[in-house]
Amino acid sequence: MLHFNRCQHLKLITQKCFSSVHVKMDKHAWLFLSRTFAFAELRKSWHSTHSLVGDKNIVLMGPPGSGKTTVGKIIGQKLDRCVIDVDDDILEKTWNMKVSKKLQDVGNEQFLEEEGKAVLNMSASGSVISLSGSNPMHDASMWHLKKNGIIIYLDVPLTDIINRLKFMNIKMIVGLNSGTSMKDILKFRRQYYKKWYDARVFCESGATPEEIAEKVLDTVKRYQDVDSETFISTRYVCPKDCQQKVSTKFFSEAVIEGLASDGGLFVPEKEFPKLSSGEWKSLVGATYIERAQILLERCIHPADIPAARLGEMIETAYGENFACSKIAPIRYLSGNQFILELFHGPTGSFKDLSLQLMPHIFAYCIPPGCNYMILVATSGDTGSAVLNAFSHLNKNDKRRIAVITFFPHNGVSDFQKAQIVGSQRENGQAVGVESDFDFCQTAVKRIFNDSDFTGFLIMEYGTILSSANSINWGRLLPQVVYHASAYLDLVNQGFISFGNPVDVCIPTGNFGNILAAVYAKMMGIPFRKFICASNQNRVLTDFIKTGLYDLRERKLTRTFSPSIDILKSSNLERHLYLVANKDGQLMTKLFNQLESQHHFQIEKILVEKLQQDFVADWCSEDECLSAINSTYNTSGYILDPHTAVAKVVADRMQDKTCPVIISSTAHYSKFAPAIMQALKIEEISQTSSSQLYLLGSYNALPPPHEALLERTKHHEKIEYQVCAADVNALKSHVEKQIQIQFIGKVSE
Secondary structure, eight states, X not given: OGGGGGOHHHHHHHHHHHHHOOOXXXXXXXXXXXXXXXXXXXXXXXXXXXXXXXXXXXXXXXXXXXXXXXXXXXXHHHHTOEEEEIIIIIIHHXXXXXHHHHHHHHOHHHHHHHHHHHHHTOOOSSEEEEOOTTGGGOHHHHHHHHHTEEEEEEEOOHXXXXXXXXXXXXXXXXXXXXXXXXXXXXXXXXXXXXXXXXXXXXXXXXXXXXXXXXXXXXHHHHHHOTTSSOEEETTXXXXXXXXXXXXXXXXHHHHHHOSOTTSOOEEESSOOOOOOHHHHHHTTTOOHHHHHHHHHHHHSOTTTSOHHHHHHHHHHHHHSSOSXXXXXXXEEEETTEEEEEOOOSTTSBTHHHHHTTHHHHHHXXXXXXXXXXXXXXXXXXXXXXXXHHHTTSOHHHHHHEEEEEEEETTSSOHHHHHHHHHTOBTTXXXXXXXXXXHHHHHHHHHHHXXXXXXXXXXXXXXXXXXXXXXXXXHHHTTHHHHHHHHHHHHHHTTSSOTTOOEEEEEEOSSSHHHHHHHHHHHTTOOEEEEEEEEOSOOHHHHHHHHSEEEOTTOOOOOOSOGGGOOSSOTTHHHHHHHHTTSOHHHHHHHHHHHHHHSEEEOOHHHHHHHHHHEEEEEOOHXXXXXXXXXXXXXXXXXXXXXXXXXXXXXXXXXXXSSOEEEEEOBOGGGGHHHHHHHTTOOOOOSSHHHHHHHHHTTOOBSOOOHHHHHHHTOOSOOOOEEEOSOHHHHHHHHHHHHHHHHHHHHTO
């Protein structure tokens, strides 16, 4: 599997362990070490087996009318390579008749079989091959082609293909039986194209064959250059005499490690890939799954996750786990405000949008035979979302990947606590901590940075620690999709034309959600202002307004919106790194100062750069409840407290010159007591189920969340662990759970 070749980090981890921990190397350590160097050797084979230099073929695949023949000829001329058109050069010469006549004579099934046999007999090297539209429906011939070539999928919008086929007067293609429309056949065929391609070229409407040919060549170059897309820590400083950057990581390594060894966060070394206006416009009518695959393919190198495999993960994550078929629909609220509903996943919060996908990415990236313990700090919603998501892994992956989620025992809503505890499965444990979220998050970071402890776990139990918080790049990246998708939905629904600016307002605590919107802008979505909405824990609002991040004498306040009850905002570091022109030395200075002195101040020029894109304000508890009440009375829509915080701030900060998208980060059912207080419902029952059913009787929007209603039906008391606010106590829980989860398997 391709991702094994990206596991250089294992060698470094092992070396680090042996140099810093004086523990005898038992059989587990030797086993781990031998696997490590085997993976390093596997990576060397990538260039020799996947390089397109020399005798490799470039194989163009796509539906009839996608331009394979024309584009293939252009590429052949540019590269001075032989061009083979399967229809003209293989099939018609083999059969001594036109392809259309053959299809008419023998019918669909026999045609596919004879077409496949003809391709199996073809031998070519160093050529450009244009397949027929139906070649991908024959497995054996595609494996034959794949052995000695890279398969490029020319993905042309369906409407364009249908129009081209009408113009070409093509009335019959393979699979077009009586009564079946051309549109349905083309949709049916897409499953085969997705199965075989190594890389996709997204062909926007109006692109010329020459432009498509250039994109094919760029795609081949990217595919071939396996070291071109690396990640760096936000705190990395290259020594002046450094001849070779040794601290860069591949995507798979960044996902596996979670947090950089120097305490920084992984970010792409290069800029985000940017889609053209034409490419974005071609995605306007696409589904969420289609948009996700296009965008994530651009951000994840196929050497880390092959495009076809990534597509399978995306379809698994979003196929049946969301109550709304649109996954993250956008709804008109009032004036020029729109609500982006991010709560249709299984646990009712925006965390599902990334966490339903991340475990599949993580499981694919890790090498076989190694155990991983995922540590998560949660302010509420992340805990249940992580436990739910990792419980959906297949049986083999659950044997080697386990989760511990640490949550503030008295710092989440009663429903959130019940949901977190109730989401425990055979590979997931919830631990309440007698402190707040900031302690949980800081403690987890300290555990990661404790080389003695992490090294001990590797050698004693063959287990590596990682994270599923938004500090992990694999968790943050999928969030870019729903921000881009929201803008495209506004275009699709006719509220704006592509290119019109839009503001976004996001309730913000750890800065990950709003940062993902920034990345969507970097990819070409025309967001104008990012409105940061805080509750009474307004450290981010104060920072954006002044440049002073100050935790001195500031205590965390429990509010109606617990998921943003955060004072130490991890992902802010990623954005400051961008604002400061990737100054790793400055990031180290600032965040070390925050740890030791509880404050830092950025220079005026950086404050001005920050304020070019960001505005911020905060919302009191009374204002939050008032917004829930007034919004329901005017529009019949119930906001959860986090969304209400954003609504208050959006009302105050937007300048009315363009639409604003308000991110609704959770379903109101998770905060029923606050909602009932806001709506002045006096007969507040003591049970969550009766509260939710009472709210459901109001026939408000959005409708009740069925998965959350189902959760309230489970009345059994579920056991869970509680520990003191002490890092050593958390470490003890980690080691004990590793023993429970893995020691039986490791000792076999």
